[in-house]
Amino acid sequence: MSGSPDNPLLPLCQIPAGGLCRVRMLAGDPAFCQRVREMGFGESSFVTKVSGSSTILCQVAGTRIALSHDAAVNILVEPLTRS
Amino acid sequence: MSLPAHIASASASPGTRLPTYALVGNPNCGKSTLFNALTGMKQKVGNYPGVTVEKKVGTTFSQHGQPITVIDLPGAYSLAARSPDEAVTRDVLLGRRADTQQPDRILCIIDATNLERNLYLVHQILDLGRPVIVVLNMMDLAEKAGLNIRAARLEHELGVPVIPCEAVRGKGLVELRVAMSRHDLPLSRHAWEVPAPISAAVAELQASLTRNDLKSPLIARAEALLLLTDQDSIRVAGSTPLSPQTAEILQGWKTKWEGQGTDWAAVLVNSRYDAIGRIAADVVLRAGDQGPTTSDKIDAVVTHPVWGWVTLGAVMTLLFLSIFTFAEYPMNWIDDHMASLGDWVKGAMPPGDLRDLVTDGAIAGVGGVIIFLPQILILFFFIGLLESTGYMARAAFIMDRLMSKVGLNGKSFIPLLSSYACAIPGIMATRTIEEPKDRLVTILVAPLMSCSARLPVYLLMIAALLPGDRVPTWSKVGLMLLMYMLGTVGAFAFAWLFKRTLLKGAPPLMIMELPPYRLPAVRDVAFHMFERAWIFVRRAGTVILGISIILWFLSAYPKAPDTATPTEQIAQSFAGRAGHLIEPAIRPLGFDWQIGIGLITSFAAREVFVSTMSVVFNAGSDDADTAPLRQALLAAHWPDGRRLFTPLVCLTLMVFYVFAMQCVSTVVVVRRETNSWRWPLFQIGYMTGTAWVVCFLVFQVGRALGY
Numbered sequence: 001m002s003g004s005p006d007n008p009l010l011p012l013c014q015i016p017a018g019g020l021c022r023v024r025m026l027a028g029d030p031a032f033c034q035r036v037r038e039m040g041f042g043e044s045s046f047v048t049k050v051s052g053s054s055t056i057l058c059q060v061a062g063t064r065i066a067l068s069h070d071a072a073v074n075i076l077v078e079p080l081t082r083s
Numbered sequence: 084m085s086l087p088a089h090i091a092s093a094s095a096s097p098g099t100r101l102p103t104y105a106l107v108g109n110p111n112c113g114k115s116t117l118f119n120a121l122t123g124m125k126q127k128v129g130n131y132p133g134v135t136v137e138k139k140v141g142t143t144f145s146q147h148g149q150p151i152t153v154i155d156l157p158g159a160y161s162l163a164a165r166s167p168d169e170a171v172t173r174d175v176l177l178g179r180r181a182d183t184q185q186p187d188r189i190l191c192i193i194d195a196t197n198l199e200r201n202l203y204l205v206h207q208i209l210d211l212g213r214p215v216i217v218v219l220n221m222m223d224l225a226e227k228a229g230l231n232i233r234a235a236r237l238e239h240e241l242g243v244p245v246i247p248c249e250a251v252r253g254k255g256l257v258e259l260r261v262a263m264s265r266h267d268l269p270l271s272r273h274a275w276e277v278p279a280p281i282s283a284a285v286a287e288l289q290a291s292l293t294r295n296d297l298k299s300p301l302i303a304r305a306e307a308l309l310l311l312t313d314q315d316s317i318r319v320a321g322s323t324p325l326s327p328q329t330a331e332i333l334q335g336w337k338t339k340w341e342g343q344g345t346d347w348a349a350v351l352v353n354s355r356y357d358a359i360g361r362i363a364a365d366v367v368l369r370a371g372d373q374g375p376t377t378s379d380k381i382d383a384v385v386t387h388p389v390w391g392w393v394t395l396g397a398v399m400t401l402l403f404l405s406i407f408t409f410a411e412y413p414m415n416w417i418d419d420h421m422a423s424l425g426d427w428v429k430g431a432m433p434p435g436d437l438r439d440l441v442t443d444g445a446i447a448g449v450g451g452v453i454i455f456l457p458q459i460l461i462l463f464f465f466i467g468l469l470e471s472t473g474y475m476a477r478a479a480f481i482m483d484r485l486m487s488k489v490g491l492n493g494k495s496f497i498p499l500l501s502s503y504a505c506a507i508p509g510i511m512a513t514r515t516i517e518e519p520k521d522r523l524v525t526i527l528v529a530p531l532m533s534c535s536a537r538l539p540v541y542l543l544m545i546a547a548l549l550p551g552d553r554v555p556t557w558s559k560v561g562l563m564l565l566m567y568m569l570g571t572v573g574a575f576a577f578a579w580l581f582k583r584t585l586l587k588g589a590p591p592l593m594i595m596e597l598p599p600y601r602l603p604a605v606r607d608v609a610f611h612m613f614e615r616a617w618i619f620v621r622r623a624g625t626v627i628l629g630i631s632i633i634l635w636f637l638s639a640y641p642k643a644p645d646t647a648t649p650t651e652q653i654a655q656s657f658a659g660r661a662g663h664l665i666e667p668a669i670r671p672l673g674f675d676w677q678i679g680i681g682l683i684t685s686f687a688a689r690e691v692f693v694s695t696m697s698v699v700f701n702a703g704s705d706d707a708d709t710a711p712l713r714q715a716l717l718a719a720h721w722p723d724g725r726r727l728f729t730p731l732v733c734l735t736l737m738v739f740y741v742f743a744m745q746c747v748s749t750v751v752v753v754r755r756e757t758n759s760w761r762w763p764l765f766q767i768g769y770m771t772g773t774a775w776v777v778c779f780l781v782f783q784v785g786r787a788l789g790y
């Protein structure tokens with residue numbers, strides 16, 4: 001997998017289904033950021049978006065996690081391409 | 084063959100005091116199954132004082148047959164608690180609760196299919212400096228997923244015993260008991276360097292916790308790390324507060340870092356994950372790309388924007404269809420036997436008050452309720468199955484979009500769905516909701532979901548409304564579904580209203596794990612189902628029997644003159660007088676004083692309405708046999724000769740039971756959960772007020788339309 005230094009950061013909800021990405025920044029309430037990190041969405045972790053546009057389903061650290069749209073907006077990721 | 088170190092080394096000699104173990108793990112890691120497997124029926128279930136978080140304590144036995152106490156703590160993702168449940172787990176482990184002895188040792192349960200995320204909590208627990216045993220549960224599922232987990236390697240890395248296990252099949256339990264029996268469990272030697280810039284803060288807090296809060300040095304270090312990462316430390320009742328000195332030092336460091344703009348909490352979490360990542364890379368061998376797993380394939384349909392809704396609709400329809408079809412034979416069997424018993428007693432005893440008390444009071448009252456046991460068993464079986472297979476979380480996922488429209492998130496759907504079975508476990512399930520306002524809104528609307536106690540009332544009314552021989556089953560199922568939908572729509576409408584008025588707040592952000600699909604743990608589902616059935620039968624044999632006898636007395640006394648008809652007798656009895664008292668308030672809904680008696684008594688429990696109708700109408704019947712209740716209802720009339728239970732009245736009564744708050748046990752639980760009488764009283768007022776208004780509209784509009 002590879003990323004490009006020019007890749008802009010996108011909210012997780014904008015990644016297409018099946019897309020791979022890497023968490024770069026967490027925004028929003030500090031308590032929410034803390035829990036998201038503890039669930040495996042720490043900065044630099046890899047995430048695969050499985051499906052969803054309003055409620056998001058994704059795979060992180062071997063676990064399937066559901067995120068509401070407003071939560072996914074606060075997770076800024078770098079899209080990656082599978083090599 | 085040499086034995087692994089954790090089995091080969093010395094075990095506790097007979098006579099040594101055996102330690103208390105705490106069972107800790109992430110939600111869905113199989114903790115409860117392991118607890119049941121270890122302790123069997125030897126469990127005590129209670130509550131932690133001050134908070135309605137279930138406290139389960141059980142006894143297992145060492146290899147020498149000596150009892151070992153095991154405390155099952157609520158599931159947690161982290162010791163930095165975000166809900167009352169997680170706060171109890173943290174407080175017990177840190178020795179902050181005066182009501183629970185700090186456990187000597189800790190059993191950490193890990194879902195082997197999800198090692199990294201589960202190791203985060205283990206990593207925090209190893210900091211506590213207590214002897215720990217790690218249980219690698221669900222090893223079979225990990226293998227199927229192409230994961231080869233080297234348990235011996237993990238044991239070497241963490242420095243504590245690691246036992247591979249399949250709790251559902253009882254595999255690994257012998258090895259676990261042997262490890263638990265050891266008196267010399269080693270302390271972890273896991274190396275984790277705290278980032279240098281915060282080590283000064285950790286040292287200062289550790290010293291203060293040791294000096295001012297009387298914590299042992301190792302616990303103090305773990306608590307110092309936790310305090311620095313806890314963004315919003317939830318304190319629950321029963322938790323010992325920090326000393327002022329420690330609180331001042333903590334605030335000083337947090338203010339200093341805020342000024343520097345450094346997020347040390349994030350650094351700490353990420354550095355833990357870095358350490359875990361290194362361990363996992365060494366311990367887990369992954370087979371090549373396995374392609375989509377079975378869970379992936381099922382999820383492609385079940386969480387699909389269209390097929391997901393179709394699946395949810397199909398599951399709900401199947402549930403209600405089963406309640407009607409599968410339960411028919413056992414219900415007829417119970418009905419026949421209750422009727423035979425009543426007739427036998429009537430034949431065996433001389434006529435008089437005692438015979439009437441037994442037949443019209445006890446047998447008619449209890450029999451009228453116990454007949455619904457098969458349907459309640461089916462309901463709890465389905466709810467247990469949905470939880471056990473992992474579908475419940477998918478239902479929450481599907482519902483999240485809809486729930487967000489009313490200001491809640493998908494997590495609130497699980498307590499609401501559980502409330503279909505009973506509002507009490509539903510309300511208790513709200514403790515996993517992080518936001519206090521969202522939790523309160525969910526508690527306030529949960530009793531609007533039609534619970535199993537309302538089933539007998541609906542079924543009786545449907546039987547009176549749609550005679551079984553002339554109407555196909557699907558119309559009955561449709562009407563029943565309509566009642567459930569009415570309650571659900573009502574719950575959503577009130578949640579929307581409360582989130583915009585009384586309990587304003589931004590929509591909560593949902594982050595929820597969807598566990599992999601599993602074959603249902605049939606033993607656990609059956610255990611739960613029979614536990615609930617026993618509660619129902621016990622209630623029928625105690626509360627409902629008692630109320631039936633009291634009701635019989637209240638409807639048989641004071642005695643009318645011998646020339647009075649049975650109808651005149653009940654009209655001038657104590658119960659009749661109470662019914663007459665409230666009749667002016669319920670007459671606009673189409674209800675008379677006899678139905679009024681049922682509305683009053685069913686505040687004890689909704690199903691009591693059915694037994695009340697049995698007592699009231701059988702007592703007023705001239706028939707010497709135990710007439711089926713449906714016929715008795717259909718024969719009931721107003722004094723002017725109009726039929727009492729018209730289809731419109733039956734429908735209005737069902738609508739009343741959809742909305743009215745009529746369960747004293749729920750009131751008590753809401754009082755306990757919210758720690759105030761204000762909310763349960765508000766709940767009684769708004770629900771019963773709504774019930775009256777909606778029923779008034781239904782009845783008056785229906786009558787105006789000529790029904």
